[in-house]
C-alpha cells in the first residue's frame with residue numbers, strides 16, 4: 227500500500243515537493259528539492275512534465291526554464307513529475323527566431339550578469355544593449371572579461387558609458403583571476419545568471435567562482451571566425467552555499483523578445499530627459515518631426531552608437547511583421 231501511494235501517478239493525495247529546475251534537456255528536467263537547511267542539501271530528481279503542457283503556462287516556447295520553481299511528485303526513487311510552475315519573479319527572455327516565439331532562458335534571478343570581452347570575440351556593445359532589454363526589470367551587472375587583452379580607447383569609453391548610465395559594471399580577467407574575488411563579493415548570497423555571446427568566457431568565470439566544486443567545459447575561440455563555438459549547449463544551475471549561479475549557452479546573435487515597440491526606450495535611461503518634450507506623445511524617436519531625442523543625439527548629449535543600437539532594435543521588431551503581434555509573452 228505504501229509502495230502504491232508513493233509510485234502511482236494517479237494518486238491524488240501524493241505529497242507535492244517544491245524544487246528548482248537546475249537543467250533541462252529534451253523535456254527531462256533536473257529538479258533539486260528545496261533543502262531543509264541549505265539549498266545545497268536538496269536531492270535532485272529527474273522529472274517530466276505531467277501531461278503535455280502545464281495548464282497555467284500558455285503560448286510560450288518551452289514552458290520551463292532553468293531557475294523555475296516547481297511543484298513535483300516523486301515516482302520511482304529519483305524520478306518525478308512536475309505538476310506546476312510557480313510564479314516567476316523575473317525572467318531573461320530572448321526571441322527564438324527558429325520557433326518564432328519568445329523564450330525564457332533563465333527565471334527567478336536576482337541579478338543578470340551580462341558578460342562581454344575585450345577581444346576574441348571582439349567587443350560588441352550593441353550586444354550588451356540588447357541583453358539589457360532581454361533582462362527587462364532584473365538587476366544588471368555588466369562584466370568586461372579578458373582585460374588581459376587590449377581594448378581601444380573609444381571602446382573603453384563605450385563600456386564606461388554603461389556606468390554613467392547607472393548600470394553596475396566590472397572589468398575582470400578570468401584568465402589571470404583579476405577581479406574574480408570582487409565579482410564573487412557582488413553576487414554572494416544571490417541568484418545570478420551569466421549571459422553573453424559565445425566565447426566571452428562565461429563558463430571560465432563560473433568555474434573560477436565555483437572553485438574546485440565543478441569543472442565545466444570551456445573552449446578556445448575559433449581562430450577562423452574569431453568567435454565562440456557554443457561550447458556550453460544548455461543552461462546549468464549550481465549552488466555554492468546560498469549563492470545560485472547559472473551558466474547559460476552563448477549565442478551568436480541575441481534578439482530582443484517580441485514586445486511593444488514603445489517599451490524599448492524604457493531600457494535607454496539617457497532618453498528619459500526627453501519625456502514629454504517630443505512633439506508627439508507616442509514618439510518612437512525615429513522619423514517624427516520635432517523629436518527631442520534626435521535633437522539631443524545631434525548635440526552629442528546622447529551617444530550616437532546607443533541611438534543607432536536603439537533604432538536597430540526598433541527595426542528588428544518591425545521586420546517580424548504582424549504575424550508576431552499576437553499576445554505571445
Ligand SMILES: Nc1nc2c(ncn2[C@@H]2O[C@H](COP(=O)(O)OP(=O)(O)OP(=O)(O)O)[C@@H](O)[C@H]2O)c(=O)[nH]1
Pocket residue numbers: 371372373374375398399400401402422423424425426427428429430431443444445446447454455456457458459474475476477
Ligand atoms: N585571454 C583570455 N581568455 C579567456 C579569459 N577568460 C576565458 N578565456 C578563454 O576564452 C575561451 C572561451 O571561454 P568559455 O568559458 O568557453 O566561453 P563561454 O562564454 O562559456 O562560451 P560558450 O559556452 O560557447 O557560450 C576559452 O579558451 C577561455 O580559456 C580571459 O580572461 N582572458
Ligand SMILES: [Mg+2]
Pocket residue numbers: 428429430443444457458473474475476
Ligand atoms: Mg560556456
Ligand SMILES: [Zn+2]
Pocket residue numbers: 504505509510511512514516517518519520
Ligand atoms: Zn522623439
